[in-house]
Amino acid sequence: MESFKKVSSIVTPLDKVNVDTDQIVPKQFLKLIQKSGFGKFLFFDWRYDENKNKRPDFVLNNPLYVNSKILVAGDNFGCGSSREHAVWALLDYGFSVIIAPSFADIFFSNCFKNGILPISLDEKTVEKLQQETSPIEVDLETQTITTPSDKILFKIDSHKKKILLEGLDDIAQTLQYEDKITEFEKNSKISSILIND
Amino acid sequence: MNIVEKILARSSGKSKVSPDDVVFAKVDKVMMHDVSGPGVIKVFDKLKKQGISVDKLWDSKKVWVAEDHFVPSAEKISAENIAKLSKFTKQYGIDKHFKYGMGQYGICHTISHEEAMVMPGDVYVGGDSHTNTTGALGAFACGLGHTDIAYVLLNGKIWFKVPETFYFKLNGKLPDHVMAKDFILKIIGDIGTDGGAYRTMQFGGSGIDEMSVQSRLTLCNMTTEAGAKNGIIEPDQKVVDYLTRRGATNVNLIKGDDDAEYEKIFEYEGSEMEPIVAKPFSPENISIVREAPSVELDKCYIGSCTGAKYEDLEAAARILKGRKVKIRTEILPAAISIYQRAMENGLLKIFLDAGVTVGPPTCGACCGAHMGVLAKDEICISTTNRNFPGRMGHVESQTYLSSPLVAAASAVTGKITDPRDLK
Numbered sequence: 001m002e003s004f005k006k007v008s009s010i011v012t013p014l015d016k017v018n019v020d021t022d023q024i025v026p027k028q029f030l031k032l033i034q035k036s037g038f039g040k041f042l043f044f045d046w047r048y049d050e051n052k053n054k055r056p057d058f059v060l061n062n063p064l065y066v067n068s069k070i071l072v073a074g075d076n077f078g079c080g081s082s083r084e085h086a087v088w089a090l091l092d093y094g095f096s097v098i099i100a101p102s103f104a105d106i107f108f109s110n111c112f113k114n115g116i117l118p119i120s121l122d123e124k125t126v127e128k129l130q131q132e133t134s135p136i137e138v139d140l141e142t143q144t145i146t147t148p149s150d151k152i153l154f155k156i157d158s159h160k161k162k163i164l165l166e167g168l169d170d171i172a173q174t175l176q177y178e179d180k181i182t183e184f185e186k187n188s189k190i191s192s193i194l195i196n197d
Numbered sequence: 198m199n200i201v202e203k204i205l206a207r208s209s210g211k212s213k214v215s216p217d218d219v220v221f222a223k224v225d226k227v228m229m230h231d232v233s234g235p236g237v238i239k240v241f242d243k244l245k246k247q248g249i250s251v252d253k254l255w256d257s258k259k260v261w262v263a264e265d266h267f268v269p270s271a272e273k274i275s276a277e278n279i280a281k282l283s284k285f286t287k288q289y290g291i292d293k294h295f296k297y298g299m300g301q302y303g304i305c306h307t308i309s310h311e312e313a314m315v316m317p318g319d320v321y322v323g324g325d326s327h328t329n330t331t332g333a334l335g336a337f338a339c340g341l342g343h344t345d346i347a348y349v350l351l352n353g354k355i356w357f358k359v360p361e362t363f364y365f366k367l368n369g370k371l372p373d374h375v376m377a378k379d380f381i382l383k384i385i386g387d388i389g390t391d392g393g394a395y396r397t398m399q400f401g402g403s404g405i406d407e408m409s410v411q412s413r414l415t416l417c418n419m420t421t422e423a424g425a426k427n428g429i430i431e432p433d434q435k436v437v438d439y440l441t442r443r444g445a446t447n448v449n450l451i452k453g454d455d456d457a458e459y460e461k462i463f464e465y466e467g468s469e470m471e472p473i474v475a476k477p478f479s480p481e482n483i484s485i486v487r488e489a490p491s492v493e494l495d496k497c498y499i500g501s502c503t504g505a506k507y508e509d510l511e512a513a514a515r516i517l518k519g520r521k522v523k524i525r526t527e528i529l530p531a532a533i534s535i536y537q538r539a540m541e542n543g544l545l546k547i548f549l550d551a552g553v554t555v556g557p558p559t560c561g562a563c564c565g566a567h568m569g570v571l572a573k574d575e576i577c578i579s580t581t582n583r584n585f586p587g588r589m590g591h592v593e594s595q596t597y598l599s600s601p602l603v604a605a606a607s608a609v610t611g612k613i614t615d616p617r618d619l620k
Contacts, residue, residue: 082326113344
């Protein structure tokens with residue numbers, strides 16, 4: 001996984017709530033499992049009509065947003081099916097930051113496994129960001145979003161921050177400590193540990 | 198501690214846990230299917246390339262695999278995914294692989310209880326969002342993404358933040374014309390599709406005590422649609438009997454303490470419940486059936502982990518007996534064992550006599566994959582769990598979610614119909 005530091009781009013405003021993973025990547029593409037290449041299926045039914053022509057009114061088809069890396073959406077983003085393909089599609093398309101008032105649990109968790117930063121902010125701030133037309137900067141290190149007129153701080157769990165900053169993969173990260181884990185389990189009557197948040 | 202806190206405390210070797218604690222829990226069972234499985238295999242391939250050993254699973258006896266989303270394979274990519282799964286389970290010595298065309302198989306969440314794969318008190322994770330279903334047996338059951346499942350397969354553990362619990366208390370039995378599906382749609386309508394976000398939704402009260410295990414499974418199944426981490430019901434003798442009949446031995450009961458704490462308690466009176474539909478395009482967009490819009494339906498679909506358990510088919514048969522369907526109707530029992538019971542008890546004859554097509558167990562059109570997906574502008578009444586745009590087919594099709602009783606009654610009239618209003 002690539003490490004995540006700073007992202008600067010204009011935002012793509014997606015003014016919809018409860019965007020479910022089937023809208024993000026429709027079921028017909030679930031059979032494919034290569035992690036790359038899913039970008040072309042992102043929001044497929046919103047981007048294309050039946051004849052595979054681009055729908056001009058959909059935001060991703062507006063040339064203005066072609067190079068955008070930051071998606072700003074409504075409440076409960078990523079609900080529905082647990083498919084990790086949804087995150088693969090967003091990443092492959094070019095989004096590395098998703099901002100919304102709230103996220104569905106499994107989707108939120110899947111983001112961190114693949115190097116996407118999901119940021120949850122209050123509704124008013126999200127609405128304001130959706131109207132922002134100049135590029136903004138998202139700095140994970142300082143947990144700051146900088147717009148031409150504002151500095152917005154965001155919260156993130158320190159462990160998850162580290163994972164993104166160092167580009168660590170959950171599994172790889174844990175397996176680095178395999179010897180220590182085995183040793184610990186041998187010596188401990190309670191074979192589990194509590195991680196303090 | 199409540200039941201979830203107790204399960205998470207036990208599985209993480211703690212004497213006590215509280216909401217918001219982060220625990221590293223030992224997993225008792227893990228499930229993947231023909232969509233999450235190939236995803237997991239992909240993660241394994243990536244790890245291998247990084248030089249990480251994936252030669253051995255933590256415990257292949259605790260892993261089971263279902264073929265459900267894209268069986269029977271309609272084209273070659275699905276067929277290849279199924280073949281990949283078989284190769285994987287053979288390589289890692291996973292015996293519990295329920296294969297299409299080889300006796301018992303079915304939708305993963307249905308297999309979880311039909312085959313007694315999960316026990317009360319278990320921590321059970323699956324590569325599917327409706328893994329919540331099996332919480333009805335008294336397990337901590339929740340869905341994970343592919344990467345997390347891969348992690349569990351290698352390590353046998355996963356971290357959880359102990360969720361807060363919403364307790365839904367049902368006072369008194371539901372009336373005969375009301376099913377668990379109506380009750381859970383009512384709840385989702387009340388709290389919204391993110392109303393249970395990262396919470397446990399626990400069900401209890403005399404109405405739940407009276408309820409069959411299969412109805413309880415419907416409740417927990419749809420906690421996913423309220424955004425919940427998991428759904429759970431304290432197991433009782435009915436659960437013990439249910440699992441014992443399906444071959445389980447030594448089923449232990451686990452309950453919360455008398456002084457267990459809940460973030461919020463919601464109370465419902467059983468006698469006040471009504472048949473409910475969720476209108477397009479959200480499970481929270483509910484209406485009482487008798488006040489539902491008078492739309493011309495094109496199709497009725499009785500299937501899925503939510504609405505094709507034996508009890509669901511029995512409810513549909515009650516309505517369809519001696520009647521004919523007016524719209525295209527498909528019934529897909531959720532597992533072969535259910536299909537077989539439906540045959541032995543004469544339900545299949547009732548369905549076929551009514552004009553229904555009975556299909557094989559599959560997730561099929563519930564997720565719009567195949568086996569009866571909807572065309573543009575078609576309107577379907579369905580016993581499934583989601584009605585987001587395009588969920589069951591064309592993005593401009595519409596789905597109304599309902600109980601099997603309402604779906605069957607609507608199949609007879611061609612309009613959304615309260616079972617009490619059938620002539």
